Amino acid sequence: MLILAIDTSAVASAALISDDAMEGVVDSFATEDTRSHAEVLAPGIEKLLAGADVTGADIDAIVTGVGPGPFTGLRSGIATARTLAFVWNKPLHGLMSLDAIALEVAESTVSASEFLVATDARRKEVYWARYTVTDGRLPELVDGPHVGFASELPDLPVFGAGAGLYADVLSADPDFAGTQPNAASLGQFALARLAAGQALLDSTPLYLRESDAQVPGPRKRAL
Amino acid sequence: MTATFPQELKQPLVLGIESSCDETGVGIVRGTTLLTNTVSSSMDEHMRFGGVIPEIASRAHLDAFVPTLQESLHEAGVTLEDIDAIAVTSGPGLAGALMVGVCAAKALALATGKPLYAINHLVAHVGVGLLDGKPDAGAAAGLGAGQLPENLGALLVSGGHTEILRIRSITDDVELLGSTIDDAAGEAYDKVARILGLGYPGGPAIDKLARQGNPKSIRFPRGLTQPKYMGTAEDKGPHRYDWSFSGLKTAVARCVEQFEARGEEVPVADIAAAFQEAVVDVISSKAVLACKENGITDVLLGGGVAANSRLRELTRQRCTSAGITLHVPPLDLCTDNGAMVAALGSQLIMAGIGPSGLAFAPDSSMPVTSVSLPAQA
Ligand SMILES: [Zn+2]
Numbered sequence: 001m002l003i004l005a006i007d008t009s010a011v012a013s014a015a016l017i018s019d020d021a022m023e024g025v026v027d028s029f030a031t032e033d034t035r036s037h038a039e040v041l042a043p044g045i046e047k048l049l050a051g052a053d054v055t056g057a058d059i060d061a062i063v064t065g066v067g068p069g070p071f072t073g074l075r076s077g078i079a080t081a082r083t084l085a086f087v088w089n090k091p092l093h094g095l096m097s098l099d100a101i102a103l104e105v106a107e108s109t110v111s112a113s114e115f116l117v118a119t120d121a122r123r124k125e126v127y128w129a130r131y132t133v134t135d136g137r138l139p140e141l142v143d144g145p146h147v148g149f150a151s152e153l154p155d156l157p158v159f160g161a162g163a164g165l166y167a168d169v170l171s172a173d174p175d176f177a178g179t180q181p182n183a184a185s186l187g188q189f190a191l192a193r194l195a196a197g198q199a200l201l202d203s204t205p206l207y208l209r210e211s212d213a214q215v216p217g218p219r220k221r222a223l
Numbered sequence: 224m225t226a227t228f229p230q231e232l233k234q235p236l237v238l239g240i241e242s243s244c245d246e247t248g249v250g251i252v253r254g255t256t257l258l259t260n261t262v263s264s265s266m267d268e269h270m271r272f273g274g275v276i277p278e279i280a281s282r283a284h285l286d287a288f289v290p291t292l293q294e295s296l297h298e299a300g301v302t303l304e305d306i307d308a309i310a311v312t313s314g315p316g317l318a319g320a321l322m323v324g325v326c327a328a329k330a331l332a333l334a335t336g337k338p339l340y341a342i343n344h345l346v347a348h349v350g351v352g353l354l355d356g357k358p359d360a361g362a363a364a365g366l367g368a369g370q371l372p373e374n375l376g377a378l379l380v381s382g383g384h385t386e387i388l389r390i391r392s393i394t395d396d397v398e399l400l401g402s403t404i405d406d407a408a409g410e411a412y413d414k415v416a417r418i419l420g421l422g423y424p425g426g427p428a429i430d431k432l433a434r435q436g437n438p439k440s441i442r443f444p445r446g447l448t449q450p451k452y453m454g455t456a457e458d459k460g461p462h463r464y465d466w467s468f469s470g471l472k473t474a475v476a477r478c479v480e481q482f483e484a485r486g487e488e489v490p491v492a493d494i495a496a497a498f499q500e501a502v503v504d505v506i507s508s509k510a511v512l513a514c515k516e517n518g519i520t521d522v523l524l525g526g527g528v529a530a531n532s533r534l535r536e537l538t539r540q541r542c543t544s545a546g547i548t549l550h551v552p553p554l555d556l557c558t559d560n561g562a563m564v565a566a567l568g569s570q571l572i573m574a575g576i577g578p579s580g581l582a583f584a585p586d587s588s589m590p591v592t593s594v595s596l597p598a599q600a
Binding site for chain 2: 036037038039040041042043045046056071072075076077078079080081082083084086087088205207211212
């Protein structure tokens with residue numbers, strides 16, 4: 001099974017995931033910054049496919065991170081994934097983006113059986129979710145995702161760039177203080193879940209916040 | 224690799240994508256023939272806010288894109304394999320809204336291997352004038368298919384923009400003669416409609432009510448018309464062909480309050496008529512002035528406010544007395560749509576201009592001097 005995974009909930013990233021490749025990852029890329037999705041994503045995927053000598057026809061499924069993440073960036077990946085899936089006529093799955101970091105935590109030497117993953121939600125808030133993990137199993141989402149102030153999170157070890165930003169109020173793991181969701185981990189998670197017969201999400205974005213639009217109040221006086 | 228384009232292609236089949244404001248548009252043209260113009264609007268979702276909310280528009284674009292694409296292919300009876308090139312609005316417009324269309328267009332180009340053109344939205348409004356008349360498709364602005372008049376101008380009036388352009392060549396020589404320095408005309412309509420309690424969108428509501436009012440009963444200011452802004456034909460002032468509508472909106476609010484303060488009934492129809500007259504008067508007079516002083520003999524009217532009956536009437540009247548021919552495309556091609564993007568894309572291809580590649584960024588303030596983006600090295 002060959003999966004093209006895309007996540008733009010923080011940085012822009014894409015990966016080709018196959019059960020034939022070592023650790024499942026054929027190739028992947030991720031940007032450093034969180035503001036150039038529109039420019040880098042399509043050329044990055046183009047290069048990824050060319051480098052692996054793969055065409056759309058070879059891909060079995062497309063997986064996209066559905067956030068939470070800053071809206072404009074998040075939509076770049078989902079718009080890309082939906083369009084590719086439509087043109088290539090392939091199944092499209094969504095995965096909660098914080099799952100990518102949870103998988104990396106579960107596969108690391110960290111021994112926490114219950115932990116939080118947090119990313120930057122801007123406006124002094126974080127996106128976060130709570131996971132449990134038992135040896136040798138995939139991490140399990142038990143609460144979230146939510147958006148809120150770092151100081152209001154449950155008292156558990158926290159992993160991910162959101163923890164690094166608020167290390168003063170969170171018990172942040174330094175090895176994961178800059179970790180962002182990326183398509184390689186997300187794709188591996190998706191492959192593992194599909195192999196285990198577990199369902200994935202659809203591609204509906206998890207905005208978690210309303211659009212900020214205000215219904216106008218009574219007219220302000222101009223005099 | 225992304226395909227390069229055979230320059231000799233005469234009647235390219237182009238799919239155009241538009242997402243710069245609240246309309247998700249996909250249009251398909253073959254050369255200068257319109258095949259389909261499919262639009263999904265999020266206007267209803269903005270209604271209770273009295274104006275376009277960028278985040279709501281962006282969310283709607285994401286969900287509307289694939290269904291709109293599918294519908295347009297179906298309506299045109301073509302497949303993606305048949306398409307020769309894809310064109311997308313890369314600016315100007317709302318940044319978050321543009322981003323959705325641009326990312327989707329890039330994915331479409333990537334997945335199909337077709338060349339992609341990143342196109343200027345304002346110039347695309349002029350591009351519809353090049354579509355030839357096909358009765359059932361409702362095209363034709365009377366400009367003559369594929370051939371623009373030599374001294375062409377375009378007056379674009381919508382909720383997102385108010386501009387007068389000079390088009391020497393639609394593929395590579397467009398000049399901005401004047402524009403609004405604050406609100407767009409359509410935005411002023413929306414804001415005034417809210418002041419008058421007429422709902423959203425404001426344009427049709429005010430246009431309708433204005434017919435029952437006396438436009439001369441109240442005099443509202445015409446922005447940027449004082450001599451210090453206008454100057455003379457020889458020694459032009461800094462805003463000779465520019466507009467400003469924010470002062471007008473304030474004047475309307477003040478007028479309503481004065482009636483209220485005096486305990487009088489607010490003459491809503493008269494205010495609507497007088498406001499509309501002020502907008503239309505200043506738009507048409509400055510546009511005609513810009514045309515006369517720049518040797519423009521043909522003007523194309525574009526943008527959603529082209530639907531306004533008084534704007535069409537007064538602009539036509541003033542153009543006629545100045546010896547200028549006014550061209551008004553069918554209304555569904557005046558409002559934002561994908562067909563105009565496809566129409567301009569088709570012109571670029573027929574002129575042998577190369578595609579933009581996949582690495583460009585949307586530009587919310589893309590200048591009209593940039594008709595399409597060149598491929599990055
Ligand atoms: Zn427009």
